[in-house]
Structure formats: structure tokens, C-alpha cells
Amino acid sequence: MVSTTLNGEQLLRGAALHVTRPRVAALTAVYEHPHADTESIIGVVREDLGEVSHQAVYDVLRALTAAGLIRRIQPSGSVARYESRVGDNHHHVVCRSCGFVADVDCAVGTTPCLTASDDHGFAIDEAEVTYWGLCLGCSTALSS
Numbered sequence: 101m102v103s104t105t106l107n108g109e110q111l112l113r114g115a116a117l118h119v120t121r122p123r124v125a126a127l128t129a130v131y132e133h134p135h136a137d138t139e140s141i142i143g144v145v146r147e148d149l150g151e152v153s154h155q156a157v158y159d160v161l162r163a164l165t166a167a168g169l170i171r172r173i174q175p176s177g178s179v180a181r182y183e184s185r186v187g188d189n190h191h192h193v194v195c196r197s198c199g200f201v202a203d204v205d206c207a208v209g210t211t212p213c214l215t216a217s218d219d220h221g222f223a224i225d226e227a228e229v230t231y232w233g234l235c236l237g238c239s240t241a242l243s244s
């Protein structure tokens with residue numbers, strides 16, 4: 101777990117972004133709630149700052165994603181979710197029933213999935229792999 105002493109201001113400055121309270125609050129929310137969707141993040145930011153518009157939080161999330169401070173994932177059929185674990189090409193396992201998302205490390209360590217069998221001349225920098233299934237809770241509920 102990431103410690104709660106996360107220095108959002110430092111991260112923002114490191115990414116050449118102006119430090120604003122909504123940015124720090126949203127960044128902290130994503131660090132503390134990996135794979136949270138936008139609505140949940142808005143809820144957490146509001147607990148922190150009081151009334152903040154949806155649009156303001158959307159804009160902040162977009163800026164943080166563009167700056168590479170957070171990563172946006174969107175499993176098909178799911179809403180967008182955000183996480184602070186960036187730059188390691190990890191994958192996700194998604195529950196078909198409840199939508200729970202967990203991290204899965206790359207299968208062989210160094211990003212082998214980036215080695216496409218045919219890259220069509222692209223400079224590939226990311227491979228998106230999503231494993232689908234039922235989480236433990238949902239499969240247990242089904243079998244009992």
C-alpha cells in the first residue's frame with residue numbers, strides 16, 4: 101500500500117503541473133483508491149475539499165493522466181478507472197460479475213507483451229491485456 105504521506109505537490113511539480121488543491125486531492129484519491137472510477141474519486145475529493153464540480157474533477161483527471169502521473173484504464177463495458185501505478189505495463193484482471201479490478205504483473209517480468217508478432221512498423225510503447233473472469237467472492241457466491 102502506498103503511504104498516506106504521499107507528496108502530491110512534489111509529484112505535480114515534478115510533472116511541471118501547477119499545484120492546485122483539486123489536483124492534489126484527486127492525485128491523493130487515486131493513490132489511496134487504486135482502480136477507482138471517476139464517481140468514487142469525485143466523492144473522495146469532495147470529502148476533502150467540499151463542493152467541487154464534476155467537470156473540474158474530470159479536467160484534473162485528464163491533466164494528471166496526460167502528465168503520466170496516473171493511468172486511466174477502461175475495461176470494455178466498464179467505466180474509466182484510474183490508478184497511480186504507471187509505467188510498468190502491468191495488466192488487470194476484471195470480474196465479469198461485480199467489476200472488481202486487480203493488478204496482474206506482466207507474465208514474464210520484462211514487458212514481453214510489447215514484442216508484437218507483427219508491429220506494422222509502429223513504435224509500440226504499450227500493450228493492454230485484460231484477463232476476464234469471476235472474482236473469488238462472485239465465484240463462491242455462485243457455487244454456494
Ligand SMILES: [Zn+2]
Pocket residue numbers: 195196197198199200234235236237238239
Ligand atoms: Zn466479482
Ligand SMILES: [Zn+2]
Pocket residue numbers: 135183185190191192202203
Ligand atoms: Zn492496475
